[in-house]
Amino acid sequence: MNSNVGGLVGENYNGTITNAYAIGSVSGVDSNVGLFIGFNASGTPLVATGSGVTASYFSTGATLIVGGTAQTDKKGVGSDTATITTVNLTARTIANLQSGTTYVGWDANNIWVFASGQYPRLKAVVCANRQFVSPVPTDCMDL
Secondary structure: OOOOOEEEEEEEOEEEEEEEEEEOOOOEEOOOEEEEEEEEOEEOOOOEEOOEEEEEEEEEOEEEEEEEEEOOOOOOOOEEEEOOOOEEEEEEOOOOOHHHHHHOOOOOOOOOEEEOOOOOOOOOOOOHHHHOOOOOOOOOOOO
């Protein structure tokens, strides 16, 4: 099955997503296809209400393909049956997403590393001081 496809999350049931971004292209067969979340819902199967997204972004540079056709309306959420709380689920250009100034309120002291011209990276990764090199190291054995 090729439905409920999203750039970050395929299905979000009653979840809260905070300080996240999606930059990849997405392809699926039905309307539950989005550049950030494919299908956003509440209620069953977890019997609760509301799914939220806060301070998060998706790329306008990514391609969204639904049923084999490239979409000109680049939706962040494919299908939303919940009472979604979208505080700053925002479409951004690649240049904006590679600028640390886009991510207001994100924790640069403990969680994120920002470098000009690069996408944000998590600090808790292998060789955090070298994560902007290409290719990204898989270990630090050479240090």
